[in-house]
Amino acid sequence: MQDMQQNTIQQTDVIIIGAGPSGSSAAALLRKKGFQVAIIEKQHFPRFSIGESLLPQCMVFLDEAGLLDTVREHVGTCGFQFKNGAAFLRGGKRSFYDFTQKFSEGPGTTWQVRRADFDQLLAEGAQALGADIRFGHEVIAVDVKTSQPILTIQPEQGTAYQIQAKFLLDASGFGRILPKFLNLESPSNFPVRRALFTHIEDGIGLDTDFDRNKILITVHDKDHRAWYWLIPFADGRSSFGVVAEQDFFDAYLTGNAEQDQSEVLLKRILADDESLSKVLAQAKFDTPVRTLVGYSANVKHLAQSNYALLGNAGEFLDPVFSSGVTIALKSSSLAIPLVERAIKGEQIDWQTEYEQPLRQGINVFRAYVEAWYTGEFQDVVFSRHKNPDIERMIASLLAGYAWDERNPMYKNAKRRLATLAEYCREDISPAQLSEI
Template sequence: MSELDRQIDIVVIGAGPAGAVAASLLNAKGHNVLVIERQHFPRFSIGESLLPQCMEFLAQANLLDAVHRHADQHHFQHKNGAAFVHAGRYSEFDFRQKFSDGHGTTYQVQRAPFDHILAQETERQGVEIIWGHTLVNIDQDTSPARLTVEDEHHQTYTISAQFVLDASGFGRVLPRLLQLDRPSNFPSRTSLFTHIEDNISDDGFDREKIRVTVHYQHKDVWFWLIPFAHGRCSIGVVARSEFFDGRDEDLNRRLADIIADEPSLKTLLANARFDTPAREITGYASDVSQLWGPNFALLGNAGEFLDPVFSSGVTIAMKSASLAADVLDRQLRGQAVDWEAEYAQPLRAGVDTFRAFVEAWYDGRFQDIIFASQQSKEVRAMISSILAGYAWDTNNPYVKDSEHRINVLAELCRLS
């Protein structure tokens, strides 16, 4: 690339969902946006079960129609809820029966084509994406910020940008370059997963819901089963790292053995064909000392990632993109903004709601709630809203006062 010292309003690092939403929103407001993406799409990514709240953000960014148009071609599976299984017990939530306003359905997607669709539509709207380039240094103490970028031939060039949005996900570009990483307070866990031809013949199996199975012996070990629309699914197990100690070193055999040891999955997947190499991610929980600073802000997983249990990652990423785009647009138009009050605090409020439910999942309180024999229809609707991604709806008592209400409800369920 021959350009040196390009003058750009906004540089977005990463062309995934957060980057695409942020870039599309800011481009629509008339700003000059450049996206720098290290990889070439399509490429594999995890996080395949979207939440209905995502549809709101895709619509805001004028990306939703493109997703709908390509859904059948790429076997996106309509999703209307979540099902939970443990030792013969079954509970399901229909996201259309929720407390909050907004979409009640979404898709379960293979992320390679999904992310590619969003990126292509972002480009079609007029945003430039530079593929195969990596941000290797940033001087964000200057105004504008000065970025050093390396292309695939290891040639470097510089870009001057008024603002940088880091949507690099687990690549966590700015946290590494600016030393913003700090230890997460979540225990280190490992995800082991793959895609399979599921061959599920059970007529009672609902392909329009993600299925979360709690290990029959260990309540803090769980499996996801995410069906796609062409007889395939994503399946994985999440556990503390020590759960995998002493097991087969071959990841494919290890995962197959663990699934075969779980009675309900062994029956459901009796005819499944494991035809894709398994993958493993360890210690994925992450946090940072700050979500914004001079000339930059962190979006989605570049800032904080909790846990995959409620599929909140893509929703949080898109919410962060929507919030940041609004604040940044006003800033670049000369208005006074407060990134802490208008971006970091509102974003963390919803993340903290998810955090309360994730913590309650692993210590068993939320499992006691969802598998309780007697359940209030009104309370189920409130919980369904959070599972559907509406973790910023403060009209919902289980958003406004998550920890206290979870504690009270779990105690009532245990006594019933």
Template sequence: MLSTHVHQNTKSVEEVDVAIIGAGPSGSIAASLLHAQGKRVLVLEKQHFPRFSIGESLLPCCMQVIAEANMLDAVNQAGFQYKNGAAFRCGDQYTTFDFEDKFSQGPGTTFQVERAKFDKLLADEATKQGVEIRYGQSVESVDLTNAPQLTVNREAGESYRVNAKFILDASGFGRVLPRLLELGKPSSLPTRTAVFNHIQDNITCSDFDRNKILISVHPQNQDIWYWLIPFSDGRCSIGVVAEPHLLGDLTANLDDVLLEMVSQEPGLKRLLANAELINECGILKGYSANVTTLANQKFALLGNAGEFLDPVFSSGVTIAMQSASLAAKALVKQLDGESINWQTEYAEPLMKGVDTFRTYVEAWYDCRFQEAIFYQQPDVTIKQMICSILAGYAWDQKNPFVSESKRRLNMVVELCRS
């Protein structure tokens, strides 16, 4: 139970160990891990679940953290689409990566998920474990003068306050603390836009592998790429990503924008000849973000609330879950009275993986990594090492393509060109 104290203004102030903003994957995972260590956790979620979100193709590395939070059985039994790898296509070039044939230790398979169902499943599992999640609660202000205090608005309009020993911001693209505390800074990546929808795919082509995400490159402009993520119910998530000026008139009907872009890629046009749009198209603009501070003694930013790179390698949920695990471990120590250096125990370890992904995202858009991916005679060991990164194991320092990501990638590109 959450204890309540009455201040002079007669408004109740709830006291908790940790207030978590957001009940998405990082929030639910962090709440579960902290609750298991006996910490008083309160999760404040602005929306009601289920709710739509993109980031639907998980990476195998996620499964380790899901297991850590005792949610693996529920995820395995939910009926999500099995995923064992990734496929890439550019014109006549087509290649696949089998995530079980990788360098790093750990799971080699995962799932492709409709995030509305997946996020609700994780949140419900956290609730079953005893975590309190309040939906329809919007954090309007944060005061860090002394112990952290949050002012929270209920949908009905009344507000209340929560005193916490620590705040975890798991608000994703809402980026609550970066906005309230002015922590944002420009990303090093160019501004890009994603236009997306769910489709009844009606795919009849026998050469389409539903167990893999398909990444397709625009035939005339390698800066433009598409995702096609199959679900278990005959539907897919389809999206196109590019700098805004390459997508046409974004003030027009977005369905028309998406369909026109898909028609420009012959492979997708063939696959989706009978597809039907299910929802209104969504758009995500200028999604890449960075912050001046990831954590200190009073708060930590998880997942997209801290830094988001790009959707091309589906790293978002993996980074979110990894951040939840790292932050929970450090926070338990701090709440138990240990002195914690959040830079060395959270920010730096997390950024090792983020910066590994950044190497390959940047090299995807300048086409060096595309050269390596589509090379027709790859070295088996090198491909296994690259496959580990595509499977999410971007923190595995035993992998030379993690520990020396830029140098090793440049070496491979030179080998491909020679």
């Protein structure tokens, strides 16, 4: 430590913790403005991550960062799957939303991606623009009391060092580096849920009703609090997982350690849903099954005068509508113009200029997530009667356009969803639905 202290503190314009989508896109945006950027990334890429189903709104942010062409050039070699919507399954009921028929302006299609490849492409794109990404380097201390933050970094090989910047961005995702170091973590109001997931050879033939161009969200036929995701890639493989509260999983445990291994447990839960079991009748489980518990998180604030939290480092809701990457990229898009102004010496009201605008869209996503688990949004999704105009408005939100204030379903999203669900339960006509 004494040797480290004797060394000169390294200097840069902006330090970013984490090279995932929010970190790499933020770095790309900063490099386009001419700033020096150092990204501190503990892991080595490519590395496994979930969150494979992008939303069309992501395309806007990737393009803004100059990273869209990088991804597009590798769609074929990486097996990224064209995506134009979301499909839903509950027992014998099916429903879907076509993102190309949405209310909001902007792209209506995107891809379903292996995050290991996708995240590496974004990182490589940021590096091509001049970002200094330091893989295998871990943040071991943070000092934001000085006007220019100082981080102490431990590389896998060699001596710890310090680096100072004019501004600090935390894009560490579930690592949540600044919230932990600065005691910013705040309890989420979501129940503790568990995700059990893997990648599979899905074995889905062309003679099924399954549409590879859409993520499939299946409500567990016997417990509507639980749901499965099935995210197809372009090479016959899929990301597959189930999400529920712990008591749901407990009901499937036998008490036998061998019989309760993660893969056996996931197969047992799949077998208990007849409709999805038919879709995956030929699936091969050939990748270790992983688990994630208590992933929902919140913080006391998202930014101060010399640092800001991006993406999942600040807040993560739930995987049900694949909002994670969209929120991550949106946070970078919002933050970087403010970082530029802060570096130039302007006073920034981070609460009104960053946190409030970002949370407005997050709160729309939150309303839909909460309504999904209470069953209100499920009733809307599986209603026999659909109003085309409302379908387009909902399609926009599911496509990631949660910040479109022109969308009537944006304002008072929670109340409007509750009213819509009530109408759907009463089985009224499409014309009456337009009255909400």
